[in-house]
Amino acid sequence: MDIGSPQERGQWGSKLGFIMAAAGSAVGLGNLWKFPFLAGQNGGGAFVLVYFLILFVVGFTLMMAEITVGRYTQLNAIGAYRKIKASWAWVGSLGVIAGFLILSFYSVIGGWIIAYIVKAASGAFNTADTKMLGDMFTTFIQSAGAPLFYHGIFMLLTLGIVIGGIQNGIEKYSKILMPALLIMIVLVMIRSITLDGAMEGVKFFLNPDFSKITGGVILSALGQVFFSLSLGMGCMITYGSYLSKDTNIPECAFYIPLIDTGVALLAGLAILPAVFAFNFPPDAGPGLLFITLPAVFSKMPMGSLMGVLFFTLALFAAITSSISLLEVCVSYVVDEWNWTRKKATLIIAGLIFAAGVPCSLSQGPWSHIKLIKGKGILDSVDFVASNILLPLGGILLCVFIGWVWGLRRIQRISKTDEGKTIITWELEYTDALKEVTNDGKINFALAPIWVFLIKWLAPVAIGIVFIQGIF
Ligand code: TRP
Numbered sequence: 188m189d190i191g192s193p194q195e196r197g198q199w200g201s202k203l204g205f206i207m208a209a210a211g212s213a214v215g216l217g218n219l220w221k222f223p224f225l226a227g228q229n230g231g232g233a234f235v236l237v238y239f240l241i242l243f244v245v246g247f248t249l250m251m252a253e254i255t256v257g258r259y260t261q262l263n264a265i266g267a268y269r270k271i272k273a274s275w276a277w278v279g280s281l282g283v284i285a286g287f288l289i290l291s292f293y294s295v296i297g298g299w300i301i302a303y304i305v306k307a308a309s310g311a312f313n314t315a316d317t318k319m320l321g322d323m324f325t326t327f328i329q330s331a332g333a334p335l336f337y338h339g340i341f342m343l344l345t346l347g348i349v350i351g352g353i354q355n356g357i358e359k360y361s362k363i364l365m366p367a368l369l370i371m372i373v374l375v376m377i378r379s380i381t382l383d384g385a386m387e388g389v390k391f392f393l394n395p396d397f398s399k400i401t402g403g404v405i406l407s408a409l410g411q412v413f414f415s416l417s418l419g420m421g422c423m424i425t426y427g428s429y430l431s432k433d434t435n436i437p438e439c440a441f442y443i444p445l446i447d448t449g450v451a452l453l454a455g456l457a458i459l460p461a462v463f464a465f466n467f468p469p470d471a472g473p474g475l476l477f478i479t480l481p482a483v484f485s486k487m488p489m490g491s492l493m494g495v496l497f498f499t500l501a502l503f504a505a506i507t508s509s510i511s512l513l514e515v516c517v518s519y520v521v522d523e524w525n526w527t528r529k530k531a532t533l534i535i536a537g538l539i540f541a542a543g544v545p546c547s548l549s550q551g552p553w554s555h556i557k558l559i560k561g562k563g564i565l566d567s568v569d570f571v572a573s574n575i576l577l578p579l580g581g582i583l584l585c586v587f588i589g590w591v592w593g594l595r596r597i598q599r600i601s602k603t604d605e606g607k608t609i610i611t612w613e614l615e616y617t618d619a620l621k622e623v624t625n626d627g628k629i630n631f632a633l634a635p636i637w638v639f640l641i642k643w644l645a646p647v648a649i650g651i652v653f654i655q656g657i658f
Contacts, residue, residue, distance in 0.1 A: 207362045209417075209426050210442070212508050213415060214446065216293060216501075216504070216505045220296060220476045222454060223475055224472055226455055230400070232392060232395035235393065236400075237404060238412060241408055242416075244640065248585075248644075249585070250440040253423035253584065254430065255427065255619060258434070263279070263521075264422075275587055281580055285572050286513075287542065290509060290543075291542035295546050297341035297506070298547070300505055301502060303498045306323075307497075312485050312494045314485055316482075317467045317478055320477075321471075328550040339540060344506055345536065346513070349513045372453045372454060373453060375483060378487050379464075380460045387460075387464075392460070409574070413581060418580075420576065437633065465482050467482075513539070516539075549564035550563070575657070589641045592617070592619045594614075594619050597612070597613055597614075597615045598610060614638065620634060
């Protein structure tokens with residue numbers, strides 16, 4: 188395979204196709220599974236508030252940054268850094284490692300989703316008894332064989348699409364399934380908030396209790412912004428590299444986080460009110476989606492069918508994300524080592540499957556193994572990847588764009604007729620800014636703000652949260 192030329196590498200068919208595929212990468216288990224349970228564990232509204240603050244300061248800024256680097260270089264994460272400044276290529280490698288780690292446990296949870304499609308279809312959701320549903324969930328994830336089997340199926344599905352390449356695979360599926368998922372979540376949310384006692388949950392989710400905000404809560408929110416938006420590991424660099432030169436980057440970088448956060452909020456509103464209605468502890472953790480939603484379906488007309496539909500769409504959301512994780516690793520090997528796409532996909536997917544095995548077993552047979560801060564294997568891998576590697580990748584990206592690639596504000600000193608000195612600041616249109624503003628078509632009024640965010644506010648904010656959250 189030729190490297191570098193856009194035709195050979197494939198390109199998105201249209202701007203909408205790109206937004207849908209990128210939103211497809213962003214919207215996934217992070218929104219449906221992780222966001223509600225993290226909110227439940229971290230004080231509800233307090234977490235949501237902090238999430239929003241970080242989203243505005245860091246999320247939009249970095250989304251634009253990654254897409255820009257990708258489109259400018261038309262390369263995978265590592266190649267992109269190398270092309271701009273060779274000594275920075277290792278930052279890209281950090282991203283490929285993060286992607287590998289994330290997909291290893293992501294695929295395990297994806298497997299749980301497949302198992303729940305089967306359970307829904309076989310009528311297992313005919314009870315609103317959360318104790319019973321909880322036991323069903325625990326029994327399932329604690330067993331050794333079944334979760335591994337479904338983990339394997341999930342990896343096979345992911346691999347099957349990535350082998351097909353960009354346009355035939357990723358884009359085609361995203362455009363249809365994303366809107367379908369949205370409709371389904373809205374339906375489930377309506378049922379959930381109309382349950383008796385659900386309002387307590389809505390309050391919990393939307394009313395911030397400031398006393399609940401701690402360093403740990405802020406770090407989780409930071410990690411979740413990165414995870415949910417697929418940032419900090421070169422995923423959006425890779426997707427941006429298939430983007431044609433005339434696309435408006437700021438516009439894309441605005442819509443993707445918007446869609447992503449919308450879905451996360453809807454998922455929270457679908458799950459947390461039901462948690463309260465059924466008197467279930469909100470801080471129950473990773474099982475929340477799998478225990479509460481079946482109880483909601485049992486209270487809906489055609490509950491089993493709704494359950495099958497919901498978990499099927501959740502599976503598609505998960506797969507449009509997992510393909511982006513795999514694509515980062517694959518495109519690296521294809522671009523840098525000249526492997527064929529097929530060979531790269533098969534081998535890497537196999538390795539990731541293997542890495543997921545201990546994650547899966549850590550829910551049952553290996554649950555006694557604790558790695559970091561008393562967390563089991565799966566949670567530890569998640570912690571290292573989401574809360575350490577992704578924020579680190581984010582800071583490095585800011586420094587890279589702001590200070591290495593160069594985004595300059597230059598001072599101009601002029602004199603008025605009366606001899607008064609006026610100092611004005613102007614942006615110098617370096618390559619980075621030209622790329623964002625479509626090659627100098629200077630239509631981007633927010634450019635100075637972006638420059639400030641990426642040089643100062645975002646890296647400093649990530650740095651502070653990171654350091655005080657870890658220690
Ligand atoms: N954002 C996806 C989700 O919310 C997961 C994901 C896909 C991801 N690509 C990523 C996370 C890259 C971090 C980095 O489910």
